[in-house]
Amino acid sequence: MLLLILVRWDLEAQLIFFAILFIGAVSAIFFIAYFSSLLMQKKEDAILEKRDERESLLLTILFEENSEKDDLLVGFKEFNIDVKGNGLRKGKRKMLRQIMIDEILKMKKNLSGAGLEDLYKLYEELRLYKDSYKKLTNNHFQLMVMGIRELSEMNHKVYYRSIYRCTNHVQEDVRIEAQLAIVRLFGVKGLRFLSRVTYTISEWQQMTLLYLLTNMKNERPVDIERWLDSKNDSVVIFSLRLADKYNCFELLEKIGHCLYHPNETVKIQAVLCLKNIYNENTELELLAYYQVVSKRVQIAVLEVLKSLATQDSVFFLYKYLVSCELEIRFSIVRILNGLCEGIDIIRAVEKEPEIKESVIQMLEQINNEKLQYN
Amino acid sequence: MCWELWFFYFFTYGILIYSIMLICIYLLIGIYSVYENINHMRKHEFTDYSMVASSSVVPAISILAPAYNESASIVENVRSLFSIYYNNLELIVINDGSKDDSLQKLIDAYHLVKVPYFVNERIATKPVRGVYKSTNAAYKKLTVVDKYNGGKADALNVGLNIATKKYVTCIDVDCVLEQDALLRMVKPFMSSPDKHVIAAGGVIRVANSCEVRGGKITKVHVPKNMLARIQTVEYIRSFLLGRMAWSKLNGLLIISGAFGMFDKEIAIDAGGYDTKTVGEDMELIVRMRLYMEDAKRPYAVRYISDPLCWTEVPTSYRVLWRQRDRWMRGTVETLWTHKKMFFNRKYGVLGLFSYPYWVFFEFLAPIVELLGWVFLIVYAVLGMVIWKFYFLLLIFIVSFGYLFSASSILIETFTFRQYKEKRDVLKLLLAVLYEPVIFHLYVVAAAIRGILKILLKSETGWGEMTRGGFAKKNESVKSDENQKLQTETEETANHVKEENHEK
Amino acid sequence: MAYLDNYVNGNNNKQNLLNHTKINGMKILIAEDEKMTLKMLSMKLQKDGYEVIQAEDGGVAMDYLEKNACPDLVITDIMMPFYSGLEVVEKIRKDLKSKIPIIVLSAMGQEDSVEEAFKLGADDYITKPFSPIELSSRVKRLFNA
Incomplete structure (x- = not known):
């Protein structure tokens, strides 16, 4: 209808119409932008205030002397009567409880020992885990992630099955968080999920998992051997890292197999493992291995040789000193420097002045590095 | 038909079609960005x-x-x-x-x-x-x-x-x-296990008038300086409504030199920075991408949409002029060096989409705008302009630009919310209003000057050593995708009135 | 001068639930840029009865050390804006030639920096996240030593 009228108008009228339309739209956007910003600010301020309120209360509770602590906890419940839902709208109640959870999580980062136990206790007593679980069972993945995180951070193990089920979830964020959560809750035992995970575990995720494990009591995972056979390359890589971290000497043979894995990254990781896990044959094996692999793996081999190499390697290394690129040559010089006299190394490359020049420079740098901070 | 008429038709309709295309492209990119921003908003960073x-x-x-x-x-x-x-x-x-x-x-x-x-x-x-x-x-x-x-x-x-x-x-x-x-x-x-990420870049924000302590922004303010304030709007618009979309298409051609991260091996293998161009940051990314494309390795350039880096922008017209002049020269040099990508199917999104976009809407836009103005003056002198239509179209186009800028600020208030004081958003919205008048034309002129410089120098080769980047601090965002919008608008106005004339 | 406004004397805190009995008026300077951590550390130490001076980054801490008499104990984070914890330790030991006890705060996995700090003359370290009880006992031990 409108279109019909429009078409009947002449060009000028049409243009005027559109111009007005546009100006209208523009001013509408302007108004919306301005007022929504005001509104959001107001909301944010209100939340901030609530946050501060809860924060200072939490602090008081945490550092109160033991005798008064229980009283305060009771008082806290009274103060937070809204948590129980008296006279508050559901939405607002939910929001306030979420603020409480956020604050507890924030403080948790700074606490260990008895202080941490108090926080866990608080989380239980206010039944905040119910809120978290509700999020976990929601279909929206962002909420699931939040729920999983909260439950695991607060060491609430009751729902671990639901969390474990998520460790191979289709949605990446959920999967990642569930894996972290299971490790947070059960430490190395939680790594069980490695047996079933079919998705790639990214470098980042591996790093975070290792970081979590660093802060836990050292208990060795038992299944590494099985994971090293996994069809999922990223699981193999991660297991190699674990083997390295926990010094699993009994896995040496298995790690040796991984040197011939089709995936180059696995090879590199396996080589790096040998830095800590090795026996008397490793050095010679590596030297043989060096000749059949790509440059990236070679660099890793040299890295390991830095700590493993003995006089047995010297002859071999001299051979490669003259025939390779600078980056590799530098590593070789570094290794040789620890094994023999600098002057011998220079003599070995006497015939080629260019190489000699670079080797001298390298030696100078290496020797200086040793002196710099001692 | 005589040649003058052909000439006339060519330019009038050419400019019209160009402008319509430009608006369409901006709309598409804008809508896509809004969609991505909404996604981002839902996602919490844990x-x-x-x-x-x-x-x-x-x-x-x-x-x-x-x-x-x-x-x-x-x-x-x-x-x-x-x-x-x-x-x-x-x-x-x-x-x-x-x-x-x-x-x-x-x-x-x-x-x-x-x-x-x-x-x-x-x-x-x-x-x-x-x-x-x-x-x-x-x-x-x-x-x-x-x-x-x-x-x-x-x-x-x-x-x-x-x-x-x-x-x-x-x-x-x-x-x-x-x-x-x-x-x-x-x-x-x-x-990203399946793709080799070769570079990543982040959002640059304007640090003028912000409070800084110990290398940290402690309080964000809208710049007091008018020029800086306009650039704040420009940066928000460019990053929220432009790059977001390009990065999702994996077609990002630029990572700002002020803060970007690279995979060292790839950067060295691709040959490192080009010392002959003034736009070395853009050039490197393009070359690294080409290197990966040629090697047929799956790769990606990532973009982090949260504000990570704050920089001072020029507050004087003189510095701004130099900066934009340089950006334009950098763009032209980079595009010229890698001209083999132009509509080259081999390079996928890059060749068919990103590169032509840069040629048509980054490089040509100021030129077309200049042409538009020239024609307007010529026709005006000849008395061929129907002013009523001209102004209507002008309104149309300018308000399209306003719409675009204001939307980006609206998105900003919902997503990143860096500006928290009551009047901040109002100040930014006002800056949107006066941007076309005191900022846009000047920037276009600087860009044209950059192009001219290159053309004049083309016989002696592409470049002498330029060290400008060190002396000045502010060259950070290479180019701004949307800034040219208002410009085009005026052109559209120009030819449409011309068109009427013929009737 | 610019930093002066930033001193927050612990006793001015609005947490009036706290008791202010000072143990012989012992003054502790805490330098830590993470606000929450700073708050919690000073809260705990105030509860224990010490007087706490909060510095929210290396700059404030250095400035305080320069303009005021040395506090009785310093707790400093390692990674901070302006001046790192290492520099704070160095200043106290080398420039001020003071022997006051210093505790460095370090996050997990920062062992090398801790070693560095010990070399420069720090006495003890506490990892973040910290246990409040451990904190007070370490502080107490250093005061008694």
Whole structure:
């Protein structure tokens, strides 16, 4: 209808119409932008205030002397009567409880020992885990992630099955968080999920998992051997890292197999493992291995040789000193420097002045590095 | 038909079609960006970056900071680099043959001594005069390289040669980074197993008038200076409504030189920075992408949509002029160097979409706008303009531009919310209103001047050494996708009125 | 001068639930840039009866050390803006030639920096996250030693 009228108008009228339309739209956007910003600010301020309120209360509770602590906890419940839902709208109640959870999580980062136990206790007593679980069972993945995180951070193990089920979830964020959560809750035992995970575990995720494990009591995972056979390359890589971290000497043979894995990254990781896990044959094996692999793996081999190499390697290394690129040559010089006299190394490359020049420079740098901070 | 008529038709309709296309493209990109922004808004960031940053499990990063004649601020700037919150780090400051006492100041402040150092010159550069390390263990991470002058790109190449870590970040020392910036940048490199991430860039925001303490932004303000304020709007619009979409298409051609991270091996294999262009940051990304395309390796360039880096923008017209002139020359040089990509199917999105977009709407836009103005004047003199239509179209076009800018600010208030004071948003909206008048035309003129410079110089080859980037601090965002919008508008106005004329 | 406004004397805190009995008026300077951590550390130490001076980054801490008499104990984070914890330790030991006890705060996995700090003359370290009880006992031990 409108279109019909429009078409009947002449060009000028049409243009005027559109111009007005546009100006209208523009001013509408302007108004919306301005007022929504005001509104959001107001909301944010209100939340901030609530946050501060809860924060200072939490602090008081945490550092109160033991005798008064229980009283305060009771008082806290009274103060937070809204948590129980008296006279508050559901939405607002939910929001306030979420603020409480956020604050507890924030403080948790700074606490260990008895202080941490108090926080866990608080989380239980206010039944905040119910809120978290509700999020976990929601279909929206962002909420699931939040729920999983909260439950695991607060060491609430009751729902671990639901969390474990998520460790191979289709949605990446959920999967990642569930894996972290299971490790947070059960430490190395939680790594069980490695047996079933079919998705790639990214470098980042591996790093975070290792970081979590660093802060836990050292208990060795038992299944590494099985994971090293996994069809999922990223699981193999991660297991190699674990083997390295926990010094699993009994896995040496298995790690040796991984040197011939089709995936180059696995090879590199396996080589790096040998830095800590090795026996008397490793050095010679590596030297043989060096000749059949790509440059990236070679660099890793040299890295390991830095700590493993003995006089047995010297002859071999001299051979490669003259025939390779600078980056590799530098590593070789570094290794040789620890094994023999600098002057011998220079003599070995006497015939080629260019190489000699670079080797001298390298030696100078290496020797200086040793002196710099001692 | 006589040639004049052909000429007339060609330009009138040509410009009209161009403008319509431009508006359509902007609309598409804009809508796509809004969609992506809404997605982003829903997504909470959970990773607790600060805890990981202080641990030693994080990947190693080399930071490259070139310096040229910055004697007055160099010590402070390096100090602020030390406050970057990241454990596994090496800081490489490259003194590009400064003529002042920059080097001596660094030596004194950080107890540096010259050390023997073997430089693996994988990229050919101007010779290195010396490498300095501190004797004080507190500054263990710092390496200062002194080299003969060769321009910013050359200095960065030296940095690439010397860097020992897997990832390198090039930053302007006067930028203010968010505390977790480095971790956020490095995360994409490690979280996409199927694609090799070769580079990552982040959002740049305007730091003018913001309160800074200890290398941290403590309070965000809308700039007091009018010019800076307009640029704030420009940056928000460009990053929220432009790059977001391009990065999702994996078609991002630029990562701002002020703060970007690269995979060192790929950057070196691709040949490092080009010392012959003024737009070395854009050129490197394009070349790295080409390198990966040619090698047929799956790769990605990532974009982090949260504000990570704050920079001062020019507050004087003179500096702004130089900056935009330079950006345009950088763009043209880069596009020219890699002209083989133009509508080349082999390069996928890059060749069919990104590159032509840059040619048509980044490079040609100022030229078309100029033409538009010229024709307007000619027709006006000849009395051929129907003013009523002209003004109607002008309104139409200008308000389209307003719509675009205002939407970006609306998105900003819903997503990142950097501007928290009551009047801030109002100030920004006002800046949107006066942008076309006092900013847009000037910027277009600067761009045209840049193009002219290149054309005039084309016989003598593409470039003499330019060191401008060091002297000025503010060249950070290479180009702004949307800024040209208002311009086109006027052209549309021009030809439509012309069109009527013919009737 | 600019930093002066930033001193927050612990006793001015609005947490009036706290008791202010000072143990012989012992003054502790805490330098830590993470606000929450700073708050919690000073809260705990105030509860224990010490007087706490909060510095929210290395700059404020250095400035305080320069302009005031040395506090009786310093707790400093390692990674901070302006001046790192290492520099703070160095200043106290080398420039001020003071023997007051210093505790460095370090996050997990920062062992190398801790070692560095010990070399420069720090006495003890506490990891973050910290246990409040451990904190007070370490502080107490250093005061008694």
